[in-house]
Amino acid sequence: MELKNVILEKEDKIAVVTINRPKALNALNSDTLTELDYVIGEIENDDEVFAVILTGAGDKAFVAGADISEMKDKSVIEGRKFGILGNKVFRRLELLEKPVIAAVNGFALGGGCEISMACDIRIASNKAKFGQPETGLGITPGFGGTQRLARHVGEGMAKELIYTAKIIKADEALRIGLVNRVVEPEELMSAAKELAKTIANNAPIAVKLSKQAINRGMQCDIDTALSFESEAFGECFSTEDQKDAMSAFVEKRKMEGFKNR
Ligand code: DAK
Numbered sequence: 001m002e003l004k005n006v007i008l009e010k011e012d013k014i015a016v017v018t019i020n021r022p023k024a025l026n027a028l029n030s031d032t033l034t035e036l037d038y039v040i041g042e043i044e045n046d047d048e049v050f051a052v053i054l055t056g057a058g059d060k061a062f063v064a065g066a067d068i069s070e071m072k073d074k075s076v077i078e079g080r081k082f083g084i085l086g087n088k089v090f091r092r093l094e095l096l097e098k099p100v101i102a103a104v105n106g107f108a109l110g111g112g113c114e115i116s117m118a119c120d121i122r123i124a125s126n127k128a129k130f131g132q133p134e135t136g137l138g139i140t141p142g143f144g145g146t147q148r149l150a151r152h153v154g155e156g157m158a159k160e161l162i163y164t165a166k167i168i169k170a171d172e173a174l175r176i177g178l179v180n181r182v183v184e185p186e187e188l189m190s191a192a193k194e195l196a197k198t199i200a201n202n203a204p205i206a207v208k209l210s211k212q213a214i215n216r217g218m219q220c221d222i223d224t225a226l227s228f229e230s231e232a233f234g235e236c237f238s239t240e241d242q243k244d245a246m247s248a249f250v251e252k253r254k255m256e257g258f259k260n261r
Contacts, residue, residue, distance in 0.1 A: 014050070014193060014197065019062075020057040022056075027066065028066050028111045037085075059127070063116075102116040102119035104124040113132055114132075116130075122178065125182070126171070126182050132161055203236075204241075206239075209235055
């Protein structure tokens with residue numbers, strides 16, 4: 001597929017995905033969502049990639065939301081189709097068997113805040129701003145915002161943010177637990193890459209199974225959740241990486257290079 005609105009770059013076990021429509025503040029239109037879907041598929045099938053960074057082009061926006069110009073005149077059926085496409089892509093990102101770090105470099109509004117929440121970890125520049133402005137546009141959040149925001153920051157805070165449509169700065173996002181860390185704008189990509197590298201140097205299967213166990217466990221009761229953990233833990237003992245790493249520890253050697261097997 002020819003990519004016009006999304007850039008995919010790979011370096012040293014890491015894929016960097018950049019949403020690239022800076023003139024529209026990287027707003028998500030159908031074409032961009034379709035390209036993102038394609039790129040996620042490429043990353044899924046790439047055995048050399050062990051961590052992913054998602055960011056926005058330019059210094060003003062991560063993603064300023066779903067594309068309002070495209071949505072404005074949609075019929076009910078078209079609106080539903082757009083929502084289904086967005087939800088499918090966001091969910092695919094969330095379930096990707098590789099960790100995804102959102103490097104939030106500016107506005108993360110509406111669909112932008114929502115796509116960052118479908119990532120595993122959020123690092124923000126101190127210029128970033130977050131919010132779900134949809135109720136001010138006569139709609140509800142449609143790409144998972146009503147569900148993921150409450151899971152990230154708690155029900156009361158999510159309701160306040162969604163009902164008021166207010167936009168918050170990075171330090172407030174940090175305070176309420178929406179982001180993991182806030183850094184200077186010029187340090188954002190290096191901080192995201194350093195984190196991605198640290199993750200990519202651990203056992204990929206263990207990272208993948210941890211992601212699955214956390215994601216699945218967050219949706220159910222603690223007993224069921226702990227059974228997912230036991231399952232994941234057990235599965236690790238079928239891997240060469242577990243044998244190699246534990247042998248290295250016992251033999252007081254440094255573990256060099258996980259094999260992803
Ligand atoms: N869509 C389309 N274009 C956008 C955009 C967006 N979300 N955000 C910005 N742009 C465009 C502007 O129209 C402008 O284009 P030109 O006029 O230059 O052609 C360009 O980006 C620069 O924007 P501004 O001139 O407005 O820049 P400012 O610095 O003055 O303001 C801003 C920056 C981020 C505060 C402002 O652009 C803004 O308020 N943008 C809209 C933010 C927003 O409300 N985002 C949420 C969108 S709603 C659903 C599915 C999905 C959704 C809901 C339901 N279902 C199917 C159920 C999702 C909804 C959303 O995400």
